[in-house]
Amino acid sequence: MRKGRAAEVYDKQIGKLPHWYKPWLHGAVTPCIAIICIAIALIYVDWPIGERLAFWVCSFVFLNLVEYCFHKFVMHRPPGAGALSGLHRRIYNRHRKMHHVVFTNVYIVDDPREASLILLPGLLAPVVIVGLILFSGLIWLIGDMSASLLMISSTTSYFAFYEMCHLVYHLSPTNGVASYWPINKLALFHRSHHVPRWMEKHNFNITVPLWDLILGTLKRPSKDDLT
Numbered sequence: 069m070r071k072g073r074a075a076e077v078y079d080k081q082i083g084k085l086p087h088w089y090k091p092w093l094h095g096a097v098t099p100c101i102a103i104i105c106i107a108i109a110l111i112y113v114d115w116p117i118g119e120r121l122a123f124w125v126c127s128f129v130f131l132n133l134v135e136y137c138f139h140k141f142v143m144h145r146p147p148g149a150g151a152l153s154g155l156h157r158r159i160y161n162r163h164r165k166m167h168h169v170v171f172t173n174v175y176i177v178d179d180p181r182e183a184s185l186i187l188l189p190g191l192l193a194p195v196v197i198v199g200l201i202l203f204s205g206l207i208w209l210i211g212d213m214s215a216s217l218l219m220i221s222s223t224t225s226y227f228a229f230y231e232m233c234h235l236v237y238h239l240s241p242t243n244g245v246a247s248y249w250p251i252n253k254l255a256l257f258h259r260s261h262h263v264p265r266w267m268e269k270h271n272f273n274i275t276v277p278l279w280d281l282i283l284g285t286l287k288r289p290s291k292d293d294l295t
């Protein structure tokens with residue numbers, strides 16, 4: 069059972085969910101968008117298969133760095149003043165003051181509605197869509213339509229990958245898909261990021277800890293650290 073501040077924040081967040089909230093629908097949004105974008109790319113992109121795969125691999129490595137930087141420098145850094153400080157504050161509060169308070173290393177999901185505390189909130193959707201349109205438009209201008217469509221499809225796929233990984237990493241390690249290798253091993257890195265004394269220092273990648281490894285912030289937990 070959660071106690072104190074964690075119980076307070078949990079009750080407030082779960083209590084304000086509308087009666088029509090469906091965890092599976094929330095979880096299905098980004099995978100559905102990614103599937104549509106992949107289908108469009110498959111139809112219109114005319115690059116050879118080798119170049120498409122190379123683009124996707126490079127894109128995923130780059131997006132893994134974006135994930136690292138956004139988590140470390142936006143979600144864990146208190147907002148200052150400035151034009152985007154309001155948006156930054158909402159993102160910071162949701163992650164640092166809600167997600168990390170409700171889920172410490174010892175708390176895992178035991179109610180499907182807790183997906184609402186893990187999946188990206190609706191307020192980020194317009195920011196992501198506008199950013200994606202601007203970025204892919206720029207690629208279209210300086211490159212071509214195929215590069216732009218590949219960028220959109222790889223970015224939306226990465227988002228879906230991120231959402232699913234984060235959700236599964238918060239499930240019980242003995243529960244279904246979360247119990248299989250390598251998911252059970254990768255989940256340990258994210259659960260150790262939720263250890264309060266480590267969250268500002270280690271494991272800022274959520275999906276795969278590539279840039280934590282490169283930049284020296286990787287923490288390999290022992291079982292004792294997470295109990």
Ligand SMILES: [Zn+2]
Nearest residue numbers: 167171234258
């Ligand atoms: Zn988490």
Ligand SMILES: [Zn+2]
Nearest residue numbers: 143163261267
């Ligand atoms: Zn965090």
